[in-house]
Amino acid sequence: MKIHSKLRDNNSLNYKKFNTNMSQFINDNNITSSTNYLIITSIKNKFTYIYEKNNNVWNLLFKWSCTVGKPTTPTIKGVFSVGVKYPAIGDNNSSAKYAIHIIEEYYYHSIIYDATGMHIKDDRLGLAISHGCIRLYTSSAKWIYDNVPSGTTIIIN
Secondary structure (H helix, E strand, C coil): CCCCCEEHHHHHHHCCCCCCCHHHHHHCCCCCCCCCEEEEECCCEEEEEEEECCCCCEEEEEEECCCCEECCCCCCCEEEEEEEEEEEECCCCEEEEEEEEEECCEEEEEEEECCCCCCCEEECCEEECCCCCEEECCCHHHHHHHHCCCEEEEEEE
């Protein structure tokens, strides 16, 4: 069973500060999550942010460079929740580790490995070159996989 849902109409958020001050964006929009974590990705700036809530305040834990979808296969935009997690996904040509399902065929996952998962094929980040998934360093994808629960709010814009 794939758990995925669009939580909120993307147009109901004020994105004025999204690419300039992520913490202000969160506060201005009173962003909530069903867990103490929040994942946000800026397609324009190619960064993924991990926030943790302590004492009702969102604190930035990590800001990681990421790869997003190329113009012909763009990354989706919207408000979603973390779905099912997979230790690896792939096909006969390539694989990725620590896949976190967003919606449909979209995931956060590691950089690209060969089909065996042993050798890196593409470790570029900070570019728009994927088929729509959001790629992270393997250690970053593993951190999300190990620490961020299903149901956590995801915002991609």
